[in-house]
Amino acid sequence: MTNHFTDIANADAVLIMGSNAAEHHPIAFKWVLKAKEKGAPVIHVDPKFSRTSARSTFHVPLRSGTDIAFMGGMVKYILENELYFKEYVAEYTNSAFIVSDKFSFKDGMFSGYNAEKKVYDKSSWSFEMDGAGQVKRDPSLKNPRCVFQLLKAHYSRYDLDKVSETTGVTKENLLKVYKAFAATGKPDKAGTVLYALGWTQHTVGVQNIRLSAIIQLLLGNIGVAGGGINALRGEPNVQGSSDHAILYHILPGYHAMPHAGWANLAEYLKANTPVTKDPMSVNWWGNRPKYMVSLLKAWFGDTGTEANGFGYDWLPKAEPGEDYSYIFLFDRMYKGKVRGGFVYGTNPAQSAPNSHKVRKALENLDWMVVGELHHTETSDFWRRPGVDSKKIKTEVFMLPSAQRGEKEGSVSNSGRWLMWHYKAAEPMGQSKPMGVMAVEIMNAVRDLYKQEGGAFPEPVLNLDWPETYQPEEITKKINGYFTRDTKIGDKLYKKGQLVPGFPNLQADGSTSSYNWLYCGGYSETEGNLAKRRNLTQTPMQAKIKLFPLFSWAWPLNRRVLYNRASVDKNGNPYNPAKAVIAWQDGKWVGDVPDGPWPPMAMKGGKYPFIMTTEGHAQLFGPGREDGPMPEHYEPAETPVKSHAFSGQLSNPCMKKATSDMDLLADPGDPRFPIVLTTYSMTEHWCGGGDTRNTPPLLEAEPQLYVEMSPQLAKEKGIQNGDVVVVESIRGKVEAVAMVTVRLRPFMVQGRIVHEIGMPFCFGWTTPKCGDATNRLTSSVGDPNTTIPEYKASLVNIRKATKVTEL
């Protein structure tokens, strides 16, 4: 989230897309209702009418995978009706930047595409520079090559007719949403966007969010109270695990994963540290060397020195361009290239796409360690229905894990608040927290290396590794220490002192920090700030429910990111009634500003978007893999053969596994005419491993169902409660038909397209409850993140003649 939960109450309009917030983020939803009480329209755009829809001002059904068409229409509406916040767009975004004349966009394709590798050469997606190395600009925004004009031209194609025939949303409903949300383009109004997996789990997932950012920037809704782009992260600590990089492509603190092309630290830092010649641009990532070196110092301690790149030389390096995400991890496993592994707190045989392939892939492992509370479809894959256990070689070890309430530690909420939680009970039996397992296992491995030696022991033996797992100590190391007596300005810090905030981190090895973002979260004087529950705030802060002393937020306890964009060039809030920061008597008051510099118009002033190289928010965003401006592409599996916006049907860069089990239905395949979306449900948690073992919850939601409209049921001769077979090109699933008016047929390109929805939480280890819905979904993913497209697959349904799974 750019903003935070209590801030949602400040919104003058709430757009919820790709999220069923009321059911899956009920506490967050409280703040949505607070905004609604004060008159904010709450708009829910989602294929299915859910409890979120029931609590919203209105619900607009939309065909899965057409969010960009929907939002593209909104961009056109905002621009053509001049509803955008002109000063904000002109001053704070890159609207005036002149784009290179090598850049082009033709028939759905941007310049630079390499059809063989299915990737773009992004060099033409750049800006024209003047002699001083600064971006050329046209403040009048009239130059046809300026970002504003390119944006306008790009989305001028997204007219109501095309958007409506693509999305299945009526023109009346489109206009209703556009009008309600675009009203927040006034300087003193704010609209918030809430999203979740309904946006990310698409082959255009990142561009869905990019386009919402463009809308929010046009309306001046970034950096202000009640605005922002707000991902509702889940209870599994999605925010914290992203920040601390339980992802293959980054290191903690959002640094690129080292690859073989960057042979040493200097090369790595050169490739990953942007430079600007504009003195008003902060270019915060210019600090990357300080953070990267501090991270390496935290990992390797005293053994990391300048000579070995502070330990960079010992880091494993990825192959350039290789994808190690879930989809491709299991693809490698399926192809026999993985021998063993650890699975903690996740159930891929249930939750990963194309489960048949995943389950088959697990058979190729020699060994697997599972850290879990219950036996799951993953831990027990070797005895799943239809396989001969004797023929499976994999040796599986089950490590009983402590439940959430049985361990202490931190969780980062979606609003970036670091929240400490305490242990409520001792772990049951022999179960242990995962942290304890990781530390103990690694210590045993280190002992073996010490005793027996081994190839390349340095990465293992040179680690600064604890004897025992102490969450509080880890939290301190995340914050970081001075590794020697260090003088910064006129202040002397002693060796072993905690670093007070990341502006003090150094690139010379004098500081350590597991994660620069969290530096400042553990204070030498105030202790663990994640434990802070102080509700004190100034009257100005109270107006926007800022609560700056409650827990601690990264970065530097800033509650609203990009808050320098909430004030004009002289530091006066655009909305004085809900000011986030203000320049008063020569200093900033309110939230922690995005840097201490004075307002932009004053001497020493800086641009507000400090994280981009040019200091301006990116309407034109050159960094993504699949284009600088979002474009509508159909899902990898789509019920249509073409669409109105271009001849490019689906995302030309989407990631796709290519084994014999990775089949995709053809566009408009008559065998699979129905769109399937998948989701969680209230009664069961994620893949259901916990909750299916909780009898009263299983009583309330006992078996897999498929929600469908009465029209589709009638067409297929299905009665409510019938067992049906749902079939994609990859597999078949039995489910009970739930015929409901909450799903409705879409009118797409002049014909009816049906969409059905299924939860993914039922698996065979719970007898007769059904089995993985993900046997239907495909191993295709977004080109930037490789998040799989769980939200749109093609299927067909028919009444079951024989029932075995239910």
Added chain:
Amino acid sequence: MTSPSTQPGSPSLRAIETALARAATEVPALAPLLAAFGPLFAARAELRASAPGWSGPAPALDAERFTQGVFVLAQMEHGQGFQDMSAHLAQAAQTLLPVMVQSFPAVAQELNILSEAIASGALPLEDLAAAGFGETVQVPGVGAETLAFAASELVRPFVERQAQDLLALVKDLPWRQALCPVCGNAPDMSVLRRTSDSSEFIQAHGGQRFLRCSCCASEWAYKRVSCPTCGCEDPDGLMVLRAPIRLFERADACTRCNTFILCLDTGEMVDIPDLDVAALTMLPLELQAKAQGYAPLARHPWGDL
């Protein structure tokens, strides 16, 4: 923030009676004590209901200073306290002292002497009021402790009634202190109450914590997991003393500063008892906390029994 409201036969009086009856059944050992203090609580509640509130113009308050911790009475000129209620004390003595005579036979004689001193004018009412606020006043034949106890009981209904009006002035302002927002005194009781939220969504179950002033019975919301004496928020430093059969009665103690405050958890109660009665019913717990070396933030009249 809430404050007691009592009219004759009102929910408040009914709450006292119900709570007394329930406590006497549930904790038979306390029956004598309940029988002694019960009538006093009831009489005081009736007196409070008919007492005059804050008279004249409302004090001018600086919301900003209040938010920073300057309580209502401290913001008045010359640090003036509650308004003088001595004119009403003769009447109050006629109502309350006979009840106390019945309830506390050990000091009945002293109370009778006091009663006469008030009626005859030997003890000026201004002095009686002063005694009620802790000043040393001499009445021949009446022990200092008895006089202090009786006088404070006599002024209490008037103080509480005035406090209701003062508290209403600041009900929408934030107050984060552990001392009373009206008179600045320490709390002698706390309560967890279910709060209802106007928004139609999830509401917390644990209840919000309110501290209750030992002097004027005002209640104010206070952070739950924290020690009102030293501010300790470390769960390892905070402990809850309670008996397994009466889990809703707790003594919230702090091992850092060795203080405690009684707490009634009304989170799942149907009828919420009168808090004076509840505090009295928690006497065994209070004694237990003291025996373990914890000191109360403020004492109850029965606290040293």
Added chain:
Amino acid sequence: MPKAFLIDTTRCTACRGCQVSCKEWKGFPAVPTKQRGTHQNPPDLTHYNFKLVRFSEYLEGDTVKWYFFPDQCRHCIDAPCKGASSIDGSIIQDAATGAILYTEKTVKEDFETIRSACPYDIPRKDPKTKRIVKCNMCIDRVQANKLPMCVKTCALGAMNFGDRDVMLKLAAERLVAVQKDFPAAQLCDMESVSTIYLVADTPSKYHKFAVADASGAPGMTRKEMLAGLLAPLRKTTKQLQ
């Protein structure tokens, strides 16, 4: 002081916390269930489910209406089931709370008579103990000054419990508030029951037996039965046998 529930269905989100906590407090095992094309599960009240959230949905014009109804015993002020009982002390009314309580003597009652007497179709028979069972207002808890389990669990403010006069006042206030958005809102059978439902639409859209006169028993409306008209007659008949 008699007690009452106010169940504000406009605040209910069908989280089913009440349904689950009810059976957990009472120590009932989960009953085997099947998905039958609805989230409502088990399909009906059982001897192990005294509380059940009922789901119903309608498409009206372009608007989906989705209703939730946490069904339970109404603890009628003049309970027809008690009137229909033939054994003294099998169905009693707790004087302090007004709770209608089924005792072990219900073993000897004719189940069908008791069930059909109930205008809300609440009583169920426990096949093991042969007793007739239903919600008992968590009388064990209420006597210990604790809220019934379903009320304690409800995080939405849908379930309320307290003195009848307090609940009636709250009901009246909520009705006024809800009627602003839902003019058809009403309080179901408020005068005759201790479990008062606030619904936003016609009661029968929530549940066939949401109100007493929604069903219609042969010969006599259930509303009339509720008034207890038959009770003296039935008792007399029994005595004459």
